[in-house]
Amino acid sequence: MRSVQELYGGQFEAERAAFGDLDGDELEDAVVLITYQAARDDYVQYLVAYLFNGETFQSVATRNVGGRFLDAARADLRGIAEGQILVELEALGEGASCCSRRRTAFALENGQLVEVGDPGAASLESPSQAEQPSPG
Numbered sequence: 727m728r729s730v731q732e733l734y735g736g737q738f739e740a741e742r743a744a745f746g747d748l749d750g751d752e753l754e755d756a757v758v759l760i761t762y763q764a765a766r767d768d769y770v771q772y773l774v775a776y777l778f779n780g781e782t783f784q785s786v787a788t789r790n791v792g793g794r795f796l797d798a799a800r801a802d803l804r805g806i807a808e809g810q811i812l813v814e815l816e817a818l819g820e821g822a823s824c825c826s827r828r829r830t831a832f833a834l835e836n837g838q839l840v841e842v843g844d845p846g847a848a849s850l851e852s853p854s855q856a857e858q859p860s861p862g
Contacts (some may be wrong), residue, residue: 746806789839
């Protein structure tokens, strides 16, 4: 990601992080919502999944989930529950004056983050809470 920043300018910001088991090994893995804000008004949001092996976190998958030129104008990381990354997506309405929101979930499958659809209400009852990363 640093090479993109060097080529185009702009800034990366880790907006939210959440912890929970993504791969069924009973270890707390992590996901981070990162926003790349270009020097102009364009931005892109990514989910980055990290697996914990008992000693270190390794980045294993990245998924573009929000941005100016995507269906979802903004993404909000809600947490991890039952191996799924819970996300709320905000899309501009037809008139661009109102926004619709929908919940979705992503799962780690074969080294990729795959959208698995609307998480049921049961899945949202006790997800790990997404938190703001501490600076530095």
